[in-house]
Amino acid sequence: MEAESVNPSRDAILARLREALEGSSPRPRQDEPGAWPTPDPVAEFAEKAAEYRARVWRGCQADAPARLAEVIGAGRAAVAPGLDTHLIPPGAEVRSRIRPVEAETYAAAVTGCRLAIAETGTIVLDHGPDQGTRSLTLLPDHHICLVRTDQIVAGVAEAVAALKGAGLQTWISGPSATSDIELIRVEGVHGPRRLDILILEPDA
Amino acid sequence: MRVQLFVTCLNDAVFPKVGLATARVLEAVGCRVEFDERQVCCGQMHLNSGDEASGRDLAVRMAEVFAEAEAVVSPSGSCVAMARHFWPKLAGDTGRIAAQKTFELSEFLTHRLAQGLGRGWTPEFAGRVAWHSSCHGRRGLGLLDQPKALLRQVRGLELLEIESEDQCCGFGGTFSVKNPDVSLAMMDDKLDALEATGAEWITGTDSSCLMHLAGGLSRRGSRLKTIHLAEILAGGAD
């Protein structure tokens, strides 16, 4: 006996679904994730991210701070707290969130990522300490994301497998865009209109 | 090889020349052609009109006629697609057996020629021809380049490419009379594309689409004419 119902709609829907399925039995499924063939995931990631009008730079860790300072320019930047301290440019502020009232205060946000995908040119945030909470990468108009080459996976399937258990994720492929006018893609609506990706090679 | 000609009800009643041409082509590639007079209609018109019971009845009758044949060939991609995709469901095992040996003409010819049979076949047809790809042949049977490859073997024929070949002409059987407005809007675009090729003839695998296009051309007063693929391929086969 089921416990006395506290939710008649729930019971009714489940009953309808069970009735609808009467006589049909589930077929067990075995599924092999699809691999993405790529000779050079890093190069492919760089190329595809750039095709979505992200600005991509590739260099070694040692050159990163200078490049970062250049990309940030004169604007005020917020940097995720978990980033390697040597990467944080002088003058940048460490912030894990940006409140709506501060929306126009910061020109740029600098973060790391959880991983990146060659198949699609995507960066994935799981909002760990080096990425900040979601508002950090949403409100400033410019997102600067640091990607280590060892974080780049070949395909979506690999990414999904690695991300199991991450309850909060943001997948980002290029700057914000819309296809809502005549089904033609134009960049720049509500999300950050500029996306810089710095691909960091390990130091030799 | 003995081949049972599946002429289709439309060709039987309105386009007998297409049936005769099909027989000539098949003979030219070395088949012995038979015509079982018990055949009438594959059931598609009724099925697609929502009268499944009648559609089944007709499909069962056809499947019974053809299940005994060695091979069945039809000058209609649409009717063959009906056989292949719906007879097994509508007519059970008999439907499956019949469907397995039923082929559309260009499909059958392509296969036969690939086996090196029908060497003596040398069709001729003088004219500029645009190919209309019927949807049921294209998507239901996978007829993409086969008919065009056959046309390229026809001496004297100039094959012209049409813009958006994969677009439906708007016939759709029952759709053409139940939704005439949309059907005609689709037809108009197709006729524009066909006229733009500069062809003298439109050919295809299906008399039904061709009848629809010819009806529109006649209304337009166009000089463009329709001709079934079988009639072109039979050129010089007399």
Place this chain on the structure above:
Amino acid sequence: MSGGGITPSDRFEKAVKLTLADGQMRANLRHATTTIRRKRQRAQDEVPDWQELRDRAARMKDDAHARLPELLIQLEERVQDAGGRVHWARDAAEAREIVAAIAAGYGLNRVVKVKSMTTDEIELNDFLASRGIAAVETDLAELICQLAGDRPSHILVPAIHRNRREIQELFRRTLGADLPTDNPAELAEAARLHLRRTFLAAEMAVSGANFAVAETGTVAVVESEGNGRMCLTLPRVLATVMGVEKVFPLWSDVELMLRLLPRSSTAERMNPYTSFWTGVRPGDGPQEFHLILLDNGRSRVLADPSTRETLRCIRCSACLNVCPVYERAGGHAYGSVYPGPIGAILTPQLLGMEHGEANSLPGASSLCGACLEVCPVKIDIPRILVELRAKAGVKPAESAGLKAAAWAMASPRRFEAAIRWARRGRGLAPLLPGPLSGWLQGRDLPEMPARSFREEWRRSR
């Protein structure tokens, strides 16, 4: 009005007369769909395992639907474990009440919305308005519909029937935007400026969901503009309305969705933004999360094994973009927020095949098969259209003709007699289903030949 609902007020063949006459709309649609078709093909051709992906996704969805009750309960548990609340709505009215009650419970009179066909399906906006709650659409196309008072006409781009010039006009008039040109980038910028303050002040958002994972309780929104991220991040309350068929079993199944959906819908390798969330994350985003699971006819669709694959649909809109009927008729002719090929099979099944207007929709197809060719979850739309035509039955006026034809065709002798009869009169009638006037509206009939094929055959052999 801006909602939409799924109940057509006219039969398709009648409604289409109006929409076909709108030359501007037809031109807009043709332009948009032709562009996207080519791009989609390229996006698909880039993926070596595309056909396997489709097969895998179809199997995955079928598996999910075969175990739907169990998966929904699992999803409910996971969402609750993660601090969310789950509501169940039997129909549109219940779902609307739940959303309104949530807003009222927090004393709110304004919500921001992420594009969601499901909330359009249940006509949420008009209902909230009647309760004194303003719903602000934040997706560009939905905003255009809302400002113009249009019904959505496409499941991905609800304002596809409007071109850039019309949108420029609309934004000038309604937003007071200073728009010197109709450049789409400038139009998007106008929408950004208009909505930015609204986002920053928003206290509650209403969204749909592209899918939810039973195993983890994770919900996803796939989008482009960033309005989704705004709505899912800034307000303190989030209510998500999701059809029950959108749940799937495993986290690893996300691969299928994210590889098939973007390429099929906007023809991109990946859409700009996808947000995943699981219940509530303290200190990040809404601290109150309500998931509303909606039936509204879906269990009815599930009940027929021969057509239930309709529920696999991931609303990518590829079938609309390749459909020659949709391209000419436009979305409004379908009388439902679900137009095009998927609408032609989904709407009547959601409403029940007895529905006198909706059951005309399966007839809105030449059965050309272009939809099946592109559908990422391999829904056999042409076959289902035929199945549904049978279920809708034949109108009495047509029935007599069809029965007579079937009777004639059931015997070769009767068929020959019918041909002779047709030859004497004008009558192709036994070979043309439905009224001859429909044919003659724009086409001439062929001449009847002197002899039928079988007569010729007998003579020649």
